Amino acid sequence: MKIAVPVTGNNQIDGHFGHCESYHVYTVSASGNIESSENVPSPQGCGCKSNIASVLAQKGVTVMLAGGIGAGAINVLNAAGITVVRGCSGNAERAVTDYASGKLTDSGETCNHHHGH
16 A cells, blocks of 8 residues: 655644645555655645646555645545545654554544635
C-alpha cells in the first residue's frame, strides 16, 4: 500500500493540504511497516486545482492522510482512486504507522474555505 502525507519541512503533517511544502509517499508492507518513502514536491497553488492527485495516483498512492482539506481536493483525490483520511496531525511517519495498524480514522471534518482565493 502507498500512503501520501502533505508535510512541512520538519516532517509534520501540514494543516492545509493545498499549501504544503511537499508530499511524502510511504510504501507500507502488509504487516504495517514502512518499507520506503519518497518526497514529491508540491505544485504551487491550490491543491484542488493542481495535478497532484494524478501524480500521486501514477505513483500508486491509494490513501492520503491530511490535516485540513477542502471538499474540492477530496473530490479530485477520490476521482483519482485515493481515499482521504482527514484530521491528521503530528509526525507523518507516526500517522502512517497508526493508520496501517487501524489506530487512525477519518475525522469527517472538511475545510470550507480557500486561502488566498
